[in-house]
Amino acid sequence: MATLVLAAVCTLLVLVLPALSKEFTDEVIPKGQTERIVPLALVGLGAIALRQVLFTLRTVSNNVFEQKVVHDLRTELYGKIQRLPLRWFDNQPTGDIMTRVASDVPAMERVIIEGLDQGLSGVLQFVVVFGYLLTQHAGLTLLTVAPLPVVALAVRIYQKRVEPKYKAASEAGSALNSLLHDNIAGIRQIKAYTVEPEELERFDRRSRDVQTAQLSVVKANAVIWPFVSLVAESGIVLTIAFAAWWICRGTATLGTLSAVLMSWGLLYDPVSRVNPLTQLFTAGIVAGKRVFAVLDQTDEANFAEGGRLEELKGAVRFEGVAFSYGGEVPTVAGVDVEAQPGQTIALVGPTGAGKSTLLNLLTRFYEPDSGRILLDGAPVSGMSKEWLRDRIGYxxxxxxxxxxxxxxxxxxxxxxxxxxxxxxxxxxxxxxxxxxxxxxxxxxxxxxxxxxxxxxxxxxxxxxxxxxxxPPILLLDEATSAVDNETERLIQEALERLRADRTCFVIAHRLSTVEKADRIYVMERGRVVESGRHGELLAMGGLYARLCAGGLKEEAAVSA
Missing domain, CATH: 3.40.50.300 (P-loop containing nucleotide triphosphate hydrolases)
Known part of the structure; x- marks a missing residue:
């Protein structure tokens, strides 16, 4: 409200200069009223100074509000991102997420703050100046605004055609940010495989995509806005020509023409904002759609809501569990695994067998496509994810x-x-x-x-x-894979002391870790093919025995 009042006062002050111009032209100069020159000049200077002071106050007020809105919107978006399920992140490049938070939010906010402020103050100034001109000479006023319908039509056509260009530019920028994020995160791999030239070429292609998309926007702007200026400025030519005719006929004065000409700039100042405001609104609309595409996503279900066990003993049971990350072939299918409270369960098998997937399902990072997982006899699907994850160490x-x-x-x-x-x-x-x-x-x-x-x-x-x-449940997904033998031995001693009071699921690539488990489940192609204790599985002479014969320490033997 305060900003709107300041804008209104600033707008009224702009009329001081046209009024002074008319007074000097029609009264002071023709009548030789030299004693009025200094007072009128001081009035004009005072009006200019007061207008700038009020403009400064308005700018500060807008910026304070603007930063608050940006902060609130950015925080809301980040909070939403944290509440989304992992499946959403699986299909969303990190660079694109970063662009939405860091770039799209400010672009969207500029529409809300700068766009509306400039737009409303522009409309207010146009109405006030237009009303003032009507009091001076209705004919000249109508000639001054005659080009505006053509300008409005041109802007409408421009906005409709340029929005896809802004969208393409935004998406190209997101793709570039995603590539940059990946390459910085993987800089050691790039250097290790000496693929700097190839990655530079990839970056160059993405950067050229951004260049092409941005140039498409620039070309559209380069065509439309000179045309708008041409049409708008033609109004001043018509105004001068007809004013000369009316002055010669005695129906207008030089003072009126002076006031109209000075007011023309004030009248078309809001029109001159159409160019940046249209670009601002178009970019903001594209950014807003990208932001709300995230805000409109469904939150992760049952995060805070759901059942909570009064006492968690740690009995875990997988019953006919099947799951796929989206492909036709299931990652795990018909899996039955059971752990009694305090037991250590080892999961072993070749690469891609689905071992890590089982742990992700137990934590409810993903939900099974079929089957169920029980915790102390209760289905985890009905439990609060927040409560469940608070009781699992991973x-x-x-x-x-x-x-x-x-x-x-x-x-x-x-x-x-x-x-x-x-x-x-x-x-x-x-x-x-x-x-x-x-x-x-x-x-x-x-x-x-x-x-x-x-x-x-x-x-x-x-x-x-x-x-x-x-936690009462501990999940170790190759937790000792990056330590030496001596360190692993010390960690194993610590873990053994802790296992008595908690249920442990262990994915390991070392025989020393696996053979001490209370039960071992051997997985292959998403299914449990063997289960039992170390000695029992060796006696079967199956997959586990073959893995043990290879030392059970090949990386390919255990990665999930």
Missing amino acids: VTQESFLFNASVRENLTVAKPGAEDEEIWAALESANAAEFVRRLPEGLETVTGERGTRLSGGERQRLSIARALLKN
């Missing part, structure tokens, strides 16, 4: 660390954990010694994705994070 293959301190990376699992708890978890994961050697100990920043640490150090911190959570 150490994944990638050992992901945030670009934050060691402490912050660990307390993700247990916010507010005391130092004693943190060091106990580090000791259990055999990570305390190297953390103490870090320059700032627990406060040392690990780098993006933990790049300042070795693979084994990242793995041990991931294990410590899961142990700090102290």
Whole structure:
């Protein structure tokens, strides 16, 4: 409301100069009223100064509101992204998500703040100046605005045709950001395989796509806006010509012409904003559609809502579970796996057998296509995902660390954990010694994705994070894959002490880890083909025996 009042006062002040021009032309100069020159000039200067002060206040007010809106909208979008299911992320490039948050939100906001502000103030100024001109000379006023219908039609045609061009430019920029994100994340692989020239060529192609899309927009602007200016400025020629005729006939004065000519700039100032505002609105509409395409997605179901067991013992059962990531061939099919409270279950099998998929289904990152998973006899499908995941510790293959301190990376699992708890978890994961050697100990920043640490150090911190959570169910997806034999031995000792009080699912590539499990499930092509204890499976002479004969340590033998 305050901004609108400021805009109205600023608009009224613009009429001071045309009025002064007419007064000087019709009264002061012809009548030699020299004593009025200085007072009238001071009035004009005062009006200009006051208008600029009010404009400054309006700009500050708009910017404060603008930044609040950007913050709120960006936060809402990020919150929505966090509530989306993993299936959405599987099909959405990271660079595209980043573009929507970092670029599309400000573009959308500019429509809401700058567009509406400039648009409303422009309409207000046009109405006020147009009304003033009508009081001066109705004929000249109508001649001045005669080109506007042609301008409106041209702008409408432009907006309809240029929106697809803005959309193509936005999508090309997102594709470029996605490629850049992937290449920076995979810079070690690029350097290791010396494919810098090939990746530069790929980047060059994506960059040229952006260039082509942007040039398409520029060309459209280069054609339409000179035409709009030509049509709009033709009005001033008509105004001068007819004003000369009317002045000669005595139906208008030089002062009237002076006021009209000075007001013409004020009248067409809002029209001159049509170019940037149309581009702003078009880009904002495209950005808004991309933002709302995310906001309109369905949240992950049953995140906070759902059942919660009063006491979780840790009995897990997969009954005829089948699942596919979207292909025709199921990733897992007809899987039956059972774990009693406190048992350690090992999952082994060739690459792509579906072992990691079972863990993803247990955490409800994905939902089974058929079959069911029971926790203490209750279907997990009816449980709150938030409650369920709070009671599961998950150490994944990638050992992901945030670009934050060691402490912050660990307390993700247990916010507010005391130092004693943190060091106990580090000791259990055999990570305390190297953390103490870090320059700032627990406060040392690990780098993006933990790049300042070795693979084994990242793995041990991931294990410590899961142990700090102290969950009743522990999922270890090749949790010791990046540590040496001695470190693995120490970690195994720590894990064995913890297994008595929790149910563990272990995907491992080392025989020493597998043979101590209470039960081993051997998977191949998404199905359980064998199950039993280590000795029983060896006696069968099947797939497990063949894997053991190969040492059960080939990477191809266990990756899921």
